[in-house]
Amino acid sequence: MNRSTLIEQIKEKKSFLCVGLDTDIRKIPQHLLDLDDPIFEFNKQIIDATKDYCVAYKPNIAFYEAHGPKGWESLKKTIDYIPSTHFTIADAKRGDIGNTSGLYARAFFEEMNFDSITVAPYMGADSVTPFLEFEGKWVILLGLTSNPGAEDFQQLELVNGNKVYQEVISGSSKWGTKDNLMYVVGATRAEALADIREIIPDSFLLIPGVGAQGGSLEDVIKYGMNDDIGLLVNSTRGIIYADMSPSFAESAANEAKKIQQQMAAFL
Numbered sequence: 001m002n003r004s005t006l007i008e009q010i011k012e013k014k015s016f017l018c019v020g021l022d023t024d025i026r027k028i029p030q031h032l033l034d035l036d037d038p039i040f041e042f043n044k045q046i047i048d049a050t051k052d053y054c055v056a057y058k059p060n061i062a063f064y065e066a067h068g069p070k071g072w073e074s075l076k077k078t079i080d081y082i083p084s085t086h087f088t089i090a091d092a093k094r095g096d097i098g099n100t101s102g103l104y105a106r107a108f109f110e111e112m113n114f115d116s117i118t119v120a121p122y123m124g125a126d127s128v129t130p131f132l133e134f135e136g137k138w139v140i141l142l143g144l145t146s147n148p149g150a151e152d153f154q155q156l157e158l159v160n161g162n163k164v165y166q167e168v169i170s171g172s173s174k175w176g177t178k179d180n181l182m183y184v185v186g187a188t189r190a191e192a193l194a195d196i197r198e199i200i201p202d203s204f205l206l207i208p209g210v211g212a213q214g215g216s217l218e219d220v221i222k223y224g225m226n227d228d229i230g231l232l233v234n235s236t237r238g239i240i241y242a243d244m245s246p247s248f249a250e251s252a253a254n255e256a257k258k259i260q261q262q263m264a265a266f267l
């Protein structure tokens with residue numbers, strides 16, 4: 001999906017919500033466990049229930065890889081089931097030497113047909129640019145992450161006065177364009193968003209960390225929104241595990257709708 005279609009979808013739905021599909025077999029309702037593919041059945045019901053309130057879905061690949069070939073099958077069925085109106089994110093956090101990155105890109109963009117993949121910047125330009133060579137596909141580079149460990153390296157100050165994450169964002173912004181490169185910034189780091197917007201005013205940002213991790217949607221909007229909206233705000237556990245009963249999909253829809261309504265007030 002290209003940038004203008006993504007923006008159209010956001011305006012049409014009055015939503016920039018991304019629903020995370022971190023489907024944990026230990027957490028899904030008991031009655032689904034008797035089915036042949038409980039993970040896919042859960043995802044299918046979550047997608048049916050939430051698709052009117054969100055513009056994107058983000059399966060975290062770990063939750064599928066953990067089940068081996070069967071997990072990859074559930075992932076493929078899920079990605080094929082997501083409506084083409086919705087932007088898809090493989091939250092895989094890949095990146096390696098160039099030829100290896102190229103094969104990761106083929107796996108997620110060609111075999112699985114995702115629109116985008118999250119990539120770790122640590123190995124530098126030659127590890128990221130192979131992903132950017134795929135027409136119509138996106139890299140979502142880890143900028144400033146939502147977890148406590150973001151303090152360990154990302155916030156360290158360099159001799160030029162920049163923090164590591166600022167250097168990562170400004171340096172990498174030359175590798176791609178606003179049409180194929182987005183950044184992850186945690187909602188728990190909303191205080192850094194205004195400064196990040198100075199570096200990359202036009203780029204889309206994928207913002208995880210609202211809901212279960214406690215980030216504030218209001219602050220994200222206040223400091224992170226640009227003229228094209230420029231935000232995809234993810235919530236996973238707060239939506240998909242809102243309720244463990246057989247009516248889990250209805251509860252997920254209610255949670256997604258609540259967030260969509262908060263977003264609509266700003267669109």
Ligand SMILES: O=c1ccn([C@@H]2O[C@H](COP(=O)(O)O)[C@@H](O)[C@H]2O)c(=O)[nH]1
Binds near residue numbers: 091186
């Ligand atoms: O900085 C980051 C990068 C990725 N994530 C991922 O987003 C979701 C968040 O799930 P919640 O249940 O809404 O907390 C999950 O897949 C993380 O791996 C992140 O949280 N922070």
